[in-house]
Amino acid sequence: MPCSDCTPIKNFDIEKIADSGQCFRIKKIGADTWRAITGRNYVEITKCHCGNHKFSCTEDEFNRTWKKYFSLDEDNYYTEFYERGLTDPDEYIREAVKFSSGMRILKQDPFETLISFIISQRNRIPKITAAVEEMCCLIGDTVTDKNTGKAFKTFPVASELSNASDALIDSLRVGYRDEYIKAAAKFCYEHSIKSVNSYDRAKALYGVGPKVANCYCLYGLHQLDRFPIDVWIQRILDKHFNGSTAFLERYKGFEGILQQCMFYYERNKV
DNA sequence: GCCCAGGGCTATC
DNA sequence: GATAGCCATGGG
Numbered sequence A: 001m002p003c004s005d006c007t008p009i010k011n012f013d014i015e016k017i018a019d020s021g022q023c024f025r026i027k028k029i030g031a032d033t034w035r036a037i038t039g040r041n042y043v044e045i046t047k048c049h050c051g052n053h054k055f056s057c058t059e060d061e062f063n064r065t066w067k068k069y070f071s072l073d074e075d076n077y078y079t080e081f082y083e084r085g086l087t088d089p090d091e092y093i094r095e096a097v098k099f100s101s102g103m104r105i106l107k108q109d110p111f112e113t114l115i116s117f118i119i120s121q122r123n124r125i126p127k128i129t130a131a132v133e134e135m136c137c138l139i140g141d142t143v144t145d146k147n148t149g150k151a152f153k154t155f156p157v158a159s160e161l162s163n164a165s166d167a168l169i170d171s172l173r174v175g176y177r178d179e180y181i182k183a184a185a186k187f188c189y190e191h192s193i194k195s196v197n198s199y200d201r202a203k204a205l206y207g208v209g210p211k212v213a214n215c216y217c218l219y220g221l222h223q224l225d226r227f228p229i230d231v232w233i234q235r236i237l238d239k240h241f242n243g244s245t246a247f248l249e250r251y252k253g254f255e256g257i258l259q260q261c262m263f264y265y266e267r268n269k270v
Numbered sequence B: 001g002c003c004c005a006g007g008g009c010t011a012t013c
Numbered sequence C: 001g002a003t004a005g006c007c008a009t010g011g012g
Helices: A014-018 A059-069 A075-086 A092-101 A110-120 A126-138 A159-162 A166-170 A175-191 A199-203 A210-220 A231-240 A247-253 A255-266
Strands: A033-038 A040-049 A053-055 A141-142 A151-153
Touching: A014 A033, A014 A040, A033 A059, A033 A151, A040 A059, A075 A092, A075 A247, A075 A255, A092 A210, A092 A255, A110 A126, A110 A175, A126 A159, A141 A210, A159 A175, A166 A175, A231 A255, A247 A255
Parallel strands: none
Antiparallel strands: A033 A040, A040 A053, A141 A151
């Protein structure tokens, strides 16, 4: 039974989302509590013993910001995805979807998504997280959340990142990706991130190839038909599907959710 | 020392 | 269009 002050949501598990590698700014801050930041908004989410979640924000903020961010306005869509995945003819897909129950694709800020996934290339998630967090600490704005009273750092906007010194970028320890970051920040400062509104526009940026462009489209533009193929997904394809993605025919419009479930399952299954 | 990490660029064919 | 070598950095 849900508690009186819990928000009952089907197909939503903040813990799995936090560990899914699609976002680098959701952080575990307590035994059952995570903090999320998007734009200038901050929220703390606690998994309750009843299986539901408590949000630290007001109902108005939930409806205006977090409902969208967590794709909680797409319940019917996820219901259909999970029904389809749990009855898939392929055992690996069934297991991956079952194991990932509660996964959702976040609607992240496009500029943050672009820069984060440029940093992600040939890198490890803890290192990506550290670089993103350091970037926010060094050049993000400090904002205080009214509900919790906690101060947090925003992800820098294009002008802030574009104006950052070389020494500051060096201190992020992102190696050869620093030139890619600078190029993307400069482009977005001069042309606006809004002009990066398609796969082709993203891939045209220096340092953005097929994989990062697909991640940008999936997580930043919410194009759920994108299926980014990284080393983990490629291993799954080779091991379980003879290197083929023919199974995607059964997931038109859901490819990105399936990809997230496979990625999470492969990395976290016991 | 080695290999690898949510890849992409460049040169070369 | 395909493939090979290279790219900084840090963990195992």
